[in-house]
Each structure stands twice: as structure tokens, then as C-alpha cells.
Amino acid sequence: MELSGLFFYFVSFLTMAGIYAVICLALNIQWGFGGLFNAGIAGFYAIGAYSAAIITSTAASNNVGGFQQSIFVGMAVAAVIAGLVGWGIARLCVSLKSDYLAMATIGIAEIIRLIIVNEEWLTNGSLGVSNIPRPFEGVFKGQTAEIVFVLFVWMIVLLTYFISHRLHKSPWGRALRAIRDNEDAAESIGKDTHSFRTQTFVIGAIFMALAGALSAHYFKYFSPDATEPILITFLAWVMLIAGGSGNNKGAIAGALIVWAIWSMTEILTGFLPSEWATRSSYMRMLLIGLFLQFVLQRYRSGLLPERAPKLDKLRRS
Amino acid sequence: MIQLENVSKRFGGLTAVHNCSFSIPTGQITGVIGPNGAGKTTVFNMIAGLLQPSSGQIFLDGEDITSLPAHKRQSKGLYRTFQLAHEFSRMTVVENLMVAADSSIGENVFNAIFRPSIFQKHEHAAYDKAMETLRFLEIEKLQDELAGNLSGGQKKLLELGRTLMQTPKVILLDEIGAGVNRSLLSKIAVKIQQLNDDFGYTFCLIEHDLDYVSRLCDEVVVLAQATVLTTGTIDKIKRDERVVEAYFGGGKYEGAHA
Ligand SMILES: Nc1ncnc2c1ncn2[C@@H]1O[C@H](COP(=O)(O)OP(=O)(O)OP(=O)(O)O)[C@@H](O)[C@H]1O
Ligand SMILES: [Mg+2]
Numbered sequence: 001m002e003l004s005g006l007f008f009y010f011v012s013f014l015t016m017a018g019i020y021a022v023i024c025l026a027l028n029i030q031w032g033f034g035g036l037f038n039a040g041i042a043g044f045y046a047i048g049a050y051s052a053a054i055i056t057s058t059a060a061s062n063n064v065g066g067f068q069q070s071i072f073v074g075m076a077v078a079a080v081i082a083g084l085v086g087w088g089i090a091r092l093c094v095s096l097k098s099d100y101l102a103m104a105t106i107g108i109a110e111i112i113r114l115i116i117v118n119e120e121w122l123t124n125g126s127l128g129v130s131n132i133p134r135p136f137e138g139v140f141k142g143q144t145a146e147i148v149f150v151l152f153v154w155m156i157v158l159l160t161y162f163i164s165h166r167l168h169k170s171p172w173g174r175a176l177r178a179i180r181d182n183e184d185a186a187e188s189i190g191k192d193t194h195s196f197r198t199q200t201f202v203i204g205a206i207f208m209a210l211a212g213a214l215s216a217h218y219f220k221y222f223s224p225d226a227t228e229p230i231l232i233t234f235l236a237w238v239m240l241i242a243g244g245s246g247n248n249k250g251a252i253a254g255a256l257i258v259w260a261i262w263s264m265t266e267i268l269t270g271f272l273p274s275e276w277a278t279r280s281s282y283m284r285m286l287l288i289g290l291f292l293q294f295v296l297q298r299y300r301s302g303l304l305p306e307r308a309p310k311l312d313k314l315r316r317s
Numbered sequence: 318m319i320q321l322e323n324v325s326k327r328f329g330g331l332t333a334v335h336n337c338s339f340s341i342p343t344g345q346i347t348g349v350i351g352p353n354g355a356g357k358t359t360v361f362n363m364i365a366g367l368l369q370p371s372s373g374q375i376f377l378d379g380e381d382i383t384s385l386p387a388h389k390r391q392s393k394g395l396y397r398t399f400q401l402a403h404e405f406s407r408m409t410v411v412e413n414l415m416v417a418a419d420s421s422i423g424e425n426v427f428n429a430i431f432r433p434s435i436f437q438k439h440e441h442a443a444y445d446k447a448m449e450t451l452r453f454l455e456i457e458k459l460q461d462e463l464a465g466n467l468s469g470g471q472k473k474l475l476e477l478g479r480t481l482m483q484t485p486k487v488i489l490l491d492e493i494g495a496g497v498n499r500s501l502l503s504k505i506a507v508k509i510q511q512l513n514d515d516f517g518y519t520f521c522l523i524e525h526d527l528d529y530v531s532r533l534c535d536e537v538v539v540l541a542q543a544t545v546l547t548t549g550t551i552d553k554i555k556r557d558e559r560v561v562e563a564y565f566g567g568g569k570y571e572g573a574h575a
Contacts, residue, residue: 163430166429166430166433167426167429167430169433170423170424170428170429170430170433170436171415171416171420171422171423171424171429171436171439171440171443172423172424172425172426172428172429173429174408174412174415174416174420175416175420175424177405177407177408177412177416178405178408178413178416180407181404181405181406181407181408182403182404182405182406184367184387184399184403185399185403185404185405185479186388186405186416187366187367187386187387187388188365188367188387188388188391188396188397188399188403189391189396189416189417189479189482190388190389190390190391190392191388191416191424192386192388193388199426203426246407306407308408308409308412308461311411311444313437314440314441314444315444
């Protein structure tokens, strides 16, 4: 009993860590390869979660919904909507210098959040969307369903990893890294920096939305509370920087490690006296911040630093 | 041929380039000289498309390219190096050159994800060309080093290498010699001469070393205080009173008498 409780704690840990791994891989494409400072991750995550929730929910309360579409349709719609929103934002903002891009994306994420809270006909406002299905719910029940879901999440992680890996080692990724390192020089060798950055931003937005969709299906209920920037944007950045910006494996490792610490701090803060309980989330952030300090003191480029793609195949000739 | 017609560039209140008109004839090696702050680099930035002229026009083989985006000028055969090295610092040396090769198929995002096999041949070609260029520049041992870790001179060589990865028509070199050791510098001069003779590449180089300029250049453009002071052969330039005054500070530059 004890043991299976621990096992299922581990399963739920892996599920959330997997969802974060998708976000981190997406952020790694944007920031690690492309140098795009997206500080509005939570916005794209929310778009994905709500799109999937509304499209797939089995019954709606006061908002549009009850379309009962399959989960794959929901994810496709989430990806398309996030891609379109990302494209629109990218057209406007992607040429901004990185600190300005950060400010613009924070603002946009906040606008998305306000829309979600206020447009009750669409999102049911602060009450959130419920009746969201899980994949293969009809087939697997109870604890098996948890295991099936974690496998589903990690399949998406692998897919994201695979795509990101291909992008990284292709001439596309090489041009993108050149743009990240020196925009003027990249222009001088014929790279359309605006176009590359737009593509990068859109790809990242799509995978952030997929992560949002996964979490909607996991919780089966989704409200604006789940799109807190602290919980999404801040943690994802810590994960990527600690894990190793520019390194896909680092992005996944960062998600696992930081999520593990974050989960443990929840247990720790549970022991705090009750008058501290309201402050526990700040304590947890402080601990995460200390962790990042600790990692960066020792490993300046993260635990798994960026590495150039291998050229062995080319060397043979 | 590149032609500048009454090109000016103002930065707020400062006029960096004022009503400049000159041409860079096809197949020749043209030098641009002038004191610090004369506006030489600003002129290059406008020809390369990095800066928009405040007024005036720039033509490439008769076509008005004044407002053509920088990245579209490369496909017209226009290449440049930067005075301050613009290396891709977190990429390896060989990648710095490969990225300048023609990789348009692999730069399509769908091909990159779904059809990596179709650009493998191009990757081989890009790698071979990059290694050949590195060997010429005598930095092939550094191929896997991060470009950010190179010395100043090595970075300048990398800049030069980048312009040689495809078939250029016009190459603009902004103080390519600054910080490069003398023996390699004369090797580069030989290479420039050779590329010019054998392939007819047009060169335009900004250089402070007058010996180097007189060794390579057919015509010289002298910029001073944002305007074209004079143009002509190096011998004519050296005899020009105004040039001596503006540039050599009253004959202090020893090369002026060489
Ligand atoms: N982006 C810019 N913004 C403002 N002023 C600029 C800018 N670029 C150049 N200038 C100014 O324009 C003038 C000409 O600069 P430029 O770099 O073209 O000189 P240069 O002839 O290349 O000099 P050097 O031989 O030292 O390289 C200088 O006074 C410089 O301060
Ligand atoms: Mg200059």
C-alpha cells in the first residue's frame, strides 16, 4: 500500500515534469536556439489549455463548449490557434531587442489572461472549464489510466524532442543560431532574420500550447489559476537555464530536476507553522531561486551546456 | 559596378556622410581611405544595406538597391566583412563558415524536420568548402573551437572566409588587415589579387595601411569629414596637397613618402 502510494506519487510527478519538459523544449527553441526572450509563456500555455478544453469538453456549463471532439482534434485546434496568435505577435514584436521583446510578451500574456478571466461566454471566467476528458478514458480506468496518461505525455515529450533535435542539427537551426549570435552578420550572408525569428516564435508557441492542452486533460478541469506566470513562465525559465539553454537534453533534465525540487518544497512548506502557510509559495520561489544560484555558480551554462551538432557524418569524406 | 549618387547619412544632428558620389568599377580593386571618423564604415553599411541613406541612391549594375533589405543583397553577389569582428560566437569555426554556404533547401523548416536526407549532399559540399577555406586561412586546426574564443585577428580571418563560401561578385572589406599578422596579410593580398584576376571579383577595401592599398588598389577614394575629398590612382592621391593635409596630418605618415 505504502509502496503503491509512492509509485503513484512518482507517476503524477513524471506527468507534470513531462508537461514542463514540453514547455522547456519549446522555450529552448525560442531562446536557446533563437535568442528570443519570451516572457509570456503562460499566455500560449493558456491558449492551448483553453482551446483543448473547450473543443473536447463533454458538457458545458455557461460557456460555449460541449463539442465532445476527440483529444487529437483538440490538440490540433490548440496548436493552430496558438500558432496563429504567435504568428501575429511575432510579426509585430519579433524584431525587438530581447529585453523589449520580453516586455511585449509579458504584456501580451497578461492580455490573454484578462480575456480568459473576463470573457465568460467563452471560458466560463474564473470558474473555469470542467468536464474535460482524458485520452483513452473509455478503455482504461482508475490507476491504469494514470499510467496510460503519463505514457501519453512522454510520447509528446519525445515527439517534441525529436522535432527540436532535427531543427537543431539542420541548416535551419544553424542559420537561427547565427542570427541569435549576430543579427547583422547573419543578414550580410543572406539570412532573412525576421522570417527565421517569426518561424521560431510560432513553433515555440505551438509546443507551449500543446503542453497547455496536456495539462487541461490531466486536471480534467482548467481555471485561470492554472496559468499563473509564476507557475508556468518563471518555472520554465528556471528549468531551461539550470538544465542548459541551447541543449534539448538539458531542457528535459532541467524540467525533471526543478519540478522535483518544486514538489519537495511543497512537502517542506507543509511543516511550517500555520501562520507561515500563506507565505509558503514565496518560500518555495525563494528556494528555487537559491537552487538556480547554486547551479549557475558551478555550471555557468547550465548542467548540460549547449553543444554544436556533430559533424562526424560529413567528416568521413 | 556599384554607384553612389549624392548619398548622405545623418545620425540625429551628426552628418556622418554628406553628398557622397563615387563608383566601385566592376573587376577592379578600389580602396577607400580617410582619417578616423571620416564615414568610411558608414558608407559600407549603406552599400551593404545595414543602414538606410538619409538621402541619395545606390546602384548595383544599374539597378537601384537603395532600399533593398540587407539579406537580399547577398543573392546579388554583394558580400562584406565588418571592421569589428562579427563572428557567430557560440558556434564553432567550421559552422561559422558552413552557415554562409548555400543551404536554402535545408533552411526550409519542413525539410529540416521531415526530410533531412534531401540536403545531405549540400551539407557535404558546405563542409568541404568550409574546410578548404579554413585551410587557406591557416586556421583549420581551430575548426571545432567556438568562434567566440578566437583571437581578434583570427576572427577577422573568419570574416573573410565567410565571404568566400559562395560566388561573390563584389566583396567589401572593412579593415581586413587590422590585427592580422604581416605574413598572412600578404598572403591575403595575393589571394585578393588572384580572385580578382582569375574570377573577376570586384573588391572594395577600407584600409589605413597605405602600402597595402598601393599594392592592391587600382583606384582610391579619399573620404574626409563625411565627404569625398578626391578619387584617383594612389600616386595621384599621394601628391594631392589636401590629402596630405587631411589624412597624413602634414606628412607625418611615413608611408606617404614611400
Ligand atoms: N550608428 C551610429 N550612430 C551614431 N553615429 C554614428 C553611427 N555610426 C557612425 N557614427 C558616426 O559617424 C561618423 C563616421 O563613422 P564611421 O564609422 O563611418 O567612420 P570610419 O571612417 O569608418 O572611421 P574609422 O577609420 O575609425 O573606422 C563618426 O563620427 C561616428 O561617430
Ligand atoms: Mg570604420
